Amino acid sequence: MTMDFIDTLPEPARAYLDGRKLDEVECIVADLAGVARGKAMPAAKFAKQSHFYLPNSIFQQTITGDWVTDADAPFTEPDMVLTPDFTTACAAPWTADFTVQVIHDAHDQTGAPVPVAPRNVLRRIVDLYHQQGWEPIVAPEMEFFLVARNIDPNQPVEPPMGRSGRRAAQRQAYSMSAVDEYGPVIDDIYDFAEAMGLEIDGILQEGGAGQIEMNLRHGDPVRLADEMFYFKRMIREAAMRHDCFATFMAKPIQDEPGSAMHIHHSVVDRSTGQNIFADENGVDSAAFHHFIAGMQNHLAATIAIHAPYVNSYRRYVRDFAAPINLEWGRDNRTTGLRVPVSGPEARRIENRIPGMDVNPYLSIAASLACGYLGLMERREPRAEYVGDAYDSADGIPETLSGALDLLEQSSAIQEVLGRDFCRIYTTVKRAENDAYLQVISPWEREHLLLNV
Known part of the structure; x- marks a missing residue:
């Protein structure tokens, strides 16, 4: 992926970046509480990758920051594969630099939707x-x-x-x-x-x-x-x-x-x-x-x-x-x-x-x-x-x-x-x-x- 991805963004995001240099991309998903989790990375770094990883344990954390275990699976924290849904890309206009945030889809390493990811629950x-x-x-x-x-x-x-x-x-x-x-x-x-x-x-x-x-x-x-x-x-x-x-x-x-x-x-x-x-x-x-x-x-x-x-x-x-x-x-x-x-x-x-x-x-x-x-x-x-x-x-x-x-x-x-x-x-x-x-x-x- 190259910086050409900017041309595929929704019109409001492209208008926000018109004549400006994109500095950072926030790659996010919603956890069980609806809190944004993910990674922020330089736009040039984001442009070079098609996905990134986060542990599935982000869906096993309580609002107080504690962790729970799944009775049906060991607590090994395997990585999920997160891929950007560019239709969701939009500005983060409160930031000091020019930043775009993108909601990502969560799949396991076999390509199946992670069943606990809230966005996947709604899609189901x-x-x-x-x-x-x-x-x-x-x-x-x-x-x-x-x-x-x-x-x-x-x-x-x-x-x-x-x-x-x-x-x-x-x-x-x-x-x-x-x-x-x-x-x-x-x-x-x-x-x-x-x-x-x-x-x-x-x-x-x-x-x-x-x-x-x-x-x-x-x-x-x-x-x-x-x-x-x-x-x-x-x-x-x-x-x-x-x-x-x-x-x-x-x-x-x-x-x-x-x-x-x-x-x-x-x-x-x-x-x-x-x-x-x-x-x-x-x-x-x-x-x-x-x-x-x-x-x-x-x-x-x-x-x-x-x-x-x-x-x-x-x-x-x-x-x-x-x-x-x-x-x-x-x-x-x-x-x-x-x-x-x-x-x-x-x-x-x-x-x-x-x-x-x-x-x-x-x-x-x-x-x-x-x-x-x-x-x-x-x-x-x-x-x-x-x-x-x-x-x-x-x-x-x-x-x-x-x-x-x-x-x-x-x-x-x-x-x-x-x-x-x-x-x-x-x-x-x-x-x-x-x-x-x-x-x-x-x-x-x-x-x-x-x-x-």
């Missing part, structure tokens, strides 16, 4: 749809907080200081003035997104202090997961330019709402281009109801993927802007599964369960897996819920440990997501849960130390 699910002649379409929504710099984990997280010199105010949903308070960060997000070729559908103030929602376009699940992977990294960089942090933690601030990653789903017939969720008369199709039934019957078994940390379950609070049920309803934000207002061509189902702390590849894969199982099983959903679904007794797991139990008990979900992936994933998450249980919180010291 998309392929199941393709085998049926279907094209899954998703549109994610991103919620996150801008917060004051927090370099001491023992201190509570606080809202950021706005341009007015005051802390960002809570409960100002949809306020343009609230968005203007941290306008310089938003400006950098827009500028970085343009340089990276990422499309933003809209930005608004959410209900929490310093909480932002960003909507993305609808489209191919793998491409949208790639974009969310890039967005999370880019937003953090934009925030740090302005002396604050961006956090995608599900519940970073006490008494504030949590941050969600809602996923809108539809399915298109690949031969006709028609949305299979509406029939020829524009009314709900049987496939539409089967998809909802699949979500209701299998989503509980995937909660450990949509709520991957102990903190994730602090978001599921009654009457606090997060669903605690698997009911479905039309234009009803109290249900876990919402059918937004739309015409037949855009009929879709919104999964409101995932938090923003998810790995986007895995959460989208798990959500689509539930819908796929519903389409194959052809069962009917429960009746549409009318009214306040917080009154529903149909809940979801309240702890990470309970959610992992459901994942391990579901042969259907393990079959579609891949048993190797599910085994490693649950091992990593149980190790994280065990590490958390060793920590004594300030609440326990305050209320239990001298009173019990």
